[in-house]
Amino acid sequence: SSSSSSSSSSSSSSSSMTSRISPNAATTATETPSTSPPPPHKYGYVDTHAHLEMIFEKLDSKYEEWIETVRAKEQEKMYTLDSVITIGCKPQNWAKIEHYLQFPEVYGAFGVHPLNASVWEEHATIDGLKEMHRKYPTKMKAIGECGLDYFVRQDPNVVDAKERACPLNCRKQQQFVFKEQILLAKELQLPLVVHARDSGSGDAESDCLDIMREHCDKEQNIHVHCFTGTTAFAKALLDSFPNLKLGFTGVCTFKNGANVREVVKATDVDRIVLETDGPFMAPTPFRGKVAEPSMVPHIAKVIADVKNIAIEDVFEMCRENTRELYNI
Numbered sequence: 001s002s003s004s005s006s007s008s009s010s011s012s013s014s015s016s017m018t019s020r021i022s023p024n025a026a027t028t029a030t031e032t033p034s035t036s037p038p039p040p041h042k043y044g045y046v047d048t049h050a051h052l053e054m055i056f057e058k059l060d061s062k063y064e065e066w067i068e069t070v071r072a073k074e075q076e077k078m079y080t081l082d083s084v085i086t087i088g089c090k091p092q093n094w095a096k097i098e099h100y101l102q103f104p105e106v107y108g109a110f111g112v113h114p115l116n117a118s119v120w121e122e123h124a125t126i127d128g129l130k131e132m133h134r135k136y137p138t139k140m141k142a143i144g145e146c147g148l149d150y151f152v153r154q155d156p157n158v159v160d161a162k163e164r165a166c167p168l169n170c171r172k173q174q175q176f177v178f179k180e181q182i183l184l185a186k187e188l189q190l191p192l193v194v195h196a197r198d199s200g201s202g203d204a205e206s207d208c209l210d211i212m213r214e215h216c217d218k219e220q221n222i223h224v225h226c227f228t229g230t231t232a233f234a235k236a237l238l239d240s241f242p243n244l245k246l247g248f249t250g251v252c253t254f255k256n257g258a259n260v261r262e263v264v265k266a267t268d269v270d271r272i273v274l275e276t277d278g279p280f281m282a283p284t285p286f287r288g289k290v291a292e293p294s295m296v297p298h299i300a301k302v303i304a305d306v307k308n309i310a311i312e313d314v315f316e317m318c319r320e321n322t323r324e325l326y327n328i
């Protein structure tokens with residue numbers, strides 16, 4: 001992280017000052033110089049959007065075991081996992097998310113995903129979210145994910161079921177639930193995590209933008225996560241909300257992810273945050289596996305390649321963006 005970088009540079013500068021102002025060699029002759037090299041600088045990163053309860057269910061593992069493995073692998077690397085934001089998508093799974101807040105690296109966002117909009121109970125759901133914030137004032141970092149998803153599966157029990165556009169009455173409920181969560185995020189002064197998935201017609205993008213322009217504060221901290229939309233939609237969001245960031249996942253590493261890489265190319269790095277959306281969409285070379293937070297560096301590498309900048313710059317800038325957005 002940038003703080004460790006500045007502290008390391010200030011310590012090295014102070015040490016060189018000391019050697020320059022020593023009145024004579026005798027003063028330092030008795031000191032035993034250190035022969036071990038300084039530890040390499042580590043670049044911190046945050047997985048700003050993951051579903052830990054699903055990840056560990058699929059891995060059939062516990063967080064404690066997983067983080068130990070991650071730390072061991074990092075010994076040889078230039079980067080280190082600072083934090084994870086895990087997402088509660090409906091009241092029925094908020095308790096599962098709470099479990100992970102005991103771990104120092106983990107923070108949470110709580111809300112109602114658009115595909116769960118039917119479970120929204122006007123007073124009970126809002127009261128539940130407020131109660132979460134009262135219980136975890138420093139650990140609950142956002143409201144969401146919430147937004148619009150105009151795709152629904154015809155039959156969730158059939159693996160190869162085709163997807164079709166969301167019916168209009170379902171859209172109306174999603175829009176209402178989205179608006180309610182925007183208002184709550186403003187009331188609690190929390191960032192907003194937005195999910196926007198189109199059916200191919202552009203309706204979800206235009207509806208999302210209309211609702212956000214009408215109800216969000218211009219200066220609101222907003223994370224439009226797992227961005228896979230059009231460049232025009234990205235530009236409209238970024239122009240409308242100066243504190244909005246776009247989250248990019250493993251999709252930007254896919255062979256068929258050229259459209260997402262185009263958006264990455266068109267987006268300033270100071271408006272990007274890194275995320276896996278694990279367990280979904282593991283980046284290349286892990287396609288087909290369970291996506292988890294330690295895969296974020298593979299996403300950073302592709303962003304660096306697309307932007308033609310050093311991966312160190314991606315780590316540093318995206319880490320700073322996460323501080324600005326979530327205060328972590």
